[in-house]
Amino acid sequence: MNEPASEPVSQGAFTTDADWLPYHPNPARPTFRLPAGTVDAHCHVFGPGAAFPYAPERRYTPCDAGKDDLFALRDFLGVARNVIVQATCHGADNSALVDALRAAGGRARGVATVRAEVTDAELAALHEAGVRGVRFTFVRRLADPEPDAYYRSIVDRVAALGWHVVVYLEAADLAERWDFLTSLPTTVVVDHMGRPDVTKPVDGPEFARFLTLLREHPRFWSKVTCPDRLTKTGPPYDDVVPFARAVVEAFPDRVLWGTDWPHPNLKSHMPDDGVLVDLVPRIAPTEDLRRRLLIDNPTRLYWSEP
Numbered sequence: 001m002n003e004p005a006s007e008p009v010s011q012g013a014f015t016t017d018a019d020w021l022p023y024h025p026n027p028a029r030p031t032f033r034l035p036a037g038t039v040d041a042h043c044h045v046f047g048p049g050a051a052f053p054y055a056p057e058r059r060y061t062p063c064d065a066g067k068d069d070l071f072a073l074r075d076f077l078g079v080a081r082n083v084i085v086q087a088t089c090h091g092a093d094n095s096a097l098v099d100a101l102r103a104a105g106g107r108a109r110g111v112a113t114v115r116a117e118v119t120d121a122e123l124a125a126l127h128e129a130g131v132r133g134v135r136f137t138f139v140r141r142l143a144d145p146e147p148d149a150y151y152r153s154i155v156d157r158v159a160a161l162g163w164h165v166v167v168y169l170e171a172a173d174l175a176e177r178w179d180f181l182t183s184l185p186t187t188v189v190v191d192h193m194g195r196p197d198v199t200k201p202v203d204g205p206e207f208a209r210f211l212t213l214l215r216e217h218p219r220f221w222s223k224v225t226c227p228d229r230l231t232k233t234g235p236p237y238d239d240v241v242p243f244a245r246a247v248v249e250a251f252p253d254r255v256l257w258g259t260d261w262p263h264p265n266l267k268s269h270m271p272d273d274g275v276l277v278d279l280v281p282r283i284a285p286t287e288d289l290r291r292r293l294l295i296d297n298p299t300r301l302y303w304s305e306p
């Protein structure tokens with residue numbers, strides 16, 4: 001594992017947090033070959049801050065990680081397309097995201113963050129650039145959550161565009177927002193399996209709550225992402241595999257995979273993106289499951305027009 005960076009890195013007007021880990025500079029070439037058409041359905045761009053300043057309200061200052069580096073990683077790993085998700089360090093300024101989407105030539109879609117005051121013209125411009133979803137972050141260390149009615153007013157606007165909702169939450173937020181989230185009229189994608197505590201049993205009551213959400217509410221999808229964020233044992237993430245595999249096998253048509261590059265906010269361990277690819281056959285053990293996870297599901301959600 002990498003050691004946390006000991007010195008902050010100066011990047012023009014912005015200086016990374018002292019404990020910020022930069023993304024892996026030389027990921028291993030994966031042993032597992034991703035099938036043609038694979039979508040990395042959870043990744044981000046950060047700045048660069050000189051061109052796309054980080055939000056004043058951000059909770060962390062990352063290393064610059066722009067679109068060219070994302071596209072280089074895409075090609076190196078054998079990924080065909082990306083879904084770029086707005087990160088909280090950019091707040092509701094989606095300029096870096098839109099710039100990346102435009103540069104991707106149809107090979108990327110986006111998930112934006114918008115405020116309730118967003119105009120119809122701004123939403124239309126985001127849609128035209130390739131945005132197909134809106135992200136709500138309930139995780140308190142990253143953003144200040146708003147009341148349900150605030151989010152609902154946004155959902156009602158973006159649902160008209162055919163967008164879905166991506167939620168980033170932890171178990172306590174899920175319990176608190178259960179009625180609100182399950183009342184939403186759109187597809188709702190939960191980041192990182194709702195961040196399970198992987199030291200608890202995969203068939204225990206805590207993870208059962210998340211599986212119940214998916215079973216009883218067919219509009220809910222799950223990203224089976226971020227083993228590096230959930231693990232307690234480190235690579236090759238043996239402790240996370242049973243959780244991700246359980247979700248993939250139970251809900252094969254409502255799961256998404258992604259790298260999470262450039263891996264925001266990791267303080268003690270930076271994953272090798274090649275190792276993350278090599279985890280795919282362990283969480284989706286058959287060719288059929290992998291086709292749905294890597295190709296069919298993200299293509300249906302992000303590239304099929306109504």
Ligand code: 0GY
Nearest residue numbers: 086087088089142260264265
């Ligand atoms: C993630 C994880 C995190 C951060 C963000 O938008 C963000 O700032 O997503 C995190 O710190 O857990 O989903 O990539």
